[in-house]
Amino acid sequence: MESIDFKSVETIGIALIGLVAALARLVKPSPKKTLRDDIKADLEILQGLPEESSARTEMLDHIEKMVRQLSEERNRRPDPVGIVFGVCIILAASALGIWAVNIGGWAAWICVPVAVCLFIFGSLGLTADMTGRARKERKDPASG
Known part of the structure; x- marks a missing residue:
């Protein structure tokens, strides 16, 4: 099994970032x-x-x-700790998936499904924490 050519991925990624940046300048957001x-x-x-x-x-x-x-x-407000945690889980799942595919063999059969589950878990948590949660009611110190 061949490993991923990261030089090609890097080149494609840079090209995509340049394309998105160029398109972003063309599209003017409405107020x-x-x-x-x-x-x-x-x-x-x-x-x-x-x-x-x-x-x-x-x-x-x-x-x-x-x-x-x-x-x-x-x-309602976003939860910054949950957002960072969700991003970290997604990055860890992606790294695990790439590593398992590069290793191949039994590692791919075990780690890829785990990576997919972690990616889904991180995505759901990230979405929930970005949309916000209800604020806790503050207790009035004078009321005891």
């Missing part, structure tokens, strides 16, 4: 609209609606739902 921007726009629409309009109550309900969603999002 990101936030939930706050949507709430502000909906409030302006609400002000323009007549008082007796049935659409006014629907718009108020919609705005209230968005404000609740904004409040829930503020209480």
Whole structure:
């Protein structure tokens, strides 16, 4: 079994990074609209609606739902320790997989499935920790 030619992988990787960098300069990101921007726009629409309009109550309900969603999002934050741990697991799984393929034989039969499982585990953990988790409620020191 042949080993991986890392010189070719390095050359392809550098070419891909250059291509992504060139494409990134061509693509201009649109300004990101936030939930706050949507709430502000909906409030302006609400002000323009007549008082007796049935659409006014629907718009108020919609705005209230968005404000609740904004409040829930503020209480969530990414977990930096979990993100670093997930990246480390993914890197270790990748290294184990590459090593097992280069060694070949029984090591590949044992280590490659383990590497795949570790990669999936790290990816799931990384995704969960990047999307955030609910913040812990702070205890008021005055309440005891």
